[in-house]
Amino acid sequence: MVVFGTRPEAIKMLPVIAELRKRPTLAVIACSTGQHREMLQQVTEAFAQPCDMDLGIMVSGQGLTALTSRVLLAMSEVLERDLPDLVLVHGDTTTAMAAAVASFYAGIPVGHVEAGLRSFDLQRPWPEEFNRVTVDSIATLMFAPTETAAANLRREYNQSGRILVTGNTGIDALLTIAARLESDKKLEAVTAGQFRFLDPSRRLVLVTGHRRESFGAGFEGICEGLAEIAERDDVEIVYPVHLNPNVRAVVHRKLAGRPNLHLIEPVGYVEMVWLMTRATVLVTDSGGLQEEGPALGKPVLVMRDVTERPEALASGVVKLIGTDPRKISSSVSQLIDDPVAYASMARRVFPYGDGHAAQRIVDAVEDWMCCDAGADPKPLRGATSK
Known part of the structure; x- marks a missing residue:
């Protein structure tokens, strides 16, 4: 199950969903919490990757406490019903944090896309720094966009999670759409x-x-x-x-x-x-x-x-x-x-990857999912050690 709720999450997770849906070994559920419902449809249409469910958790004027509670409750019901083997979340949103906590409570492993980013100040950005630290503390699979992010993870509490440096899926999305605009003159016009x-x-x-x-x-x-x-x-x-x-x-x-x-x-x-x-x-x-x-x-x-x-x-x-x-x-x-x-x-540089992060993430998920239950897992393709 891939969970996202905001527009930035959708942009960065839809390349992963598209790659997951190509793999015959994997069954995929794309779940939107609806945190940015008005802006999500624009993104899902751009990538032609529809959601399988929308939890509709947004209420006008609700604060972070209410939002977190609603995501926790809604995700708990979904997880109990669908029993996914792995929940993938992205980044540092309230959706990512609350969905990861709900999965932890349900005993379901969590994979964190864009793991390991740190400002080292819980107040800036707020509450994003808290959210991503929380997810990384419980994740089984941590997909770090850069070696710096991976190094952050190796120094932290969670020493049992596995780390893979993948690049950032946002670059996958960006290069895909930029190439489409360049090649499709009608779309550009x-x-x-x-x-x-x-x-x-x-x-x-x-x-x-x-x-x-x-x-x-x-x-x-x-x-x-x-x-x-x-x-x-x-x-x-x-x-x-x-x-x-x-x-x-x-x-x-x-x-x-x-x-x-x-x-x-x-x-x-x-x-x-x-x-x-x-x-x-x-x-x-x-x-x-x-x-x-x-x-x-x-x-x-x-x-x-x-x-x-x-x-x-x-x-x-x-x-x-x-x-x-x-x-x-x-x-x-x-x-x-x-x-x-x-x-x-004004120089083109690529500190966040080459546009193939989603493929690396899905390769790693497939490796992890195909291991025998209880067996010592084989190394993830391209994985770095602790």
């Missing part, structure tokens, strides 16, 4: 037609922002920085605004109606990849864009003070800028105005 409002003579700054730790003063600062950038007549900002009301309220209050700044509804993944390929700079607090930007050769400015993705920082194509409005504005302006600074960050 239809996608481009949705953004006729863009002025090709201006530099495109693509923004995403939704982190809980920035709610309040952080988002006030982010908006002030974006407003300052929008005053330039050579720049155009596109900001697909997250559906969380804590984000939408401040963003629309401070930025609506400003020239050169387009606040749009969340877009599908195909549309997002199209925007990324045309952007001059990516400004984000998202983990996904920290991975995707380098693969596309796009500079990424991260509106956070810490990151669990040090490989991107080390490559020199990603930079932490926090939520101070002056820092946001000056960092973007430097890349726009200084060709040398821009060239130093």
Whole structure:
């Protein structure tokens, strides 16, 4: 059973689901908790990989405690009914954490895709750092995207889980859609037609922002920085605004109606990849864009003070800028105005893999599933040792 609930999870798990469904040895159930129901359908349609069930756990205005409880209860019922041999979860969401805990309570092994990422600060990002540490503490199979993530896992509590360095499945998804846009001229034209409002003579700054730790003063600062950038007549900002009301309220209050700044509804993944390929700079607090930007050769400015993705920082194509409005504005302006600074960050690098992570993960699942019960397991294909 593959469990996901948010749009980023779906983007990164659908390549795994597609690969699992190719294997005649494996029966697959794709289970959505519906944490981001409005945005999930766009992604499942893009990859032509439908869900087998939707738990529909979202209730308007519910907090993390209620969300966690609802996922736990719903997953407990599903696990008792379907009795999967393995539950795969992804990353650091409440869905991933609660589904893993429900599986642990039910005595069902857990596989963690994108295991081992660490900021080493439980408050940043919050609650994501807690979520991923919790999942890794109980996982049987840990699919680390990088050797750094695997090294983190080897130092931690769970010494019985098996680690495999796979690359990141988000790169699988990105390269698949980017290649489709390049080869399918009709798809490219239809996608481009949705953004006729863009002025090709201006530099495109693509923004995403939704982190809980920035709610309040952080988002006030982010908006002030974006407003300052929008005053330039050579720049155009596109900001697909997250559906969380804590984000939408401040963003629309401070930025609506400003020239050169387009606040749009969340877009599908195909549309997002199209925007990324045309952007001059990516400004984000998202983990996904920290991975995707380098693969596309796009500079990424991260509106956070810490990151669990040090490989991107080390490559020199990603930079932490926090939520101070002056820092946001000056960092973007430097890349726009200084060709040398821009060239130093606008390089295609692949710290998160080659686009074949899903195949490695499914090979490992197949190896693990095909072992005789109770026997000493054979090594996973490509697995690293503790």
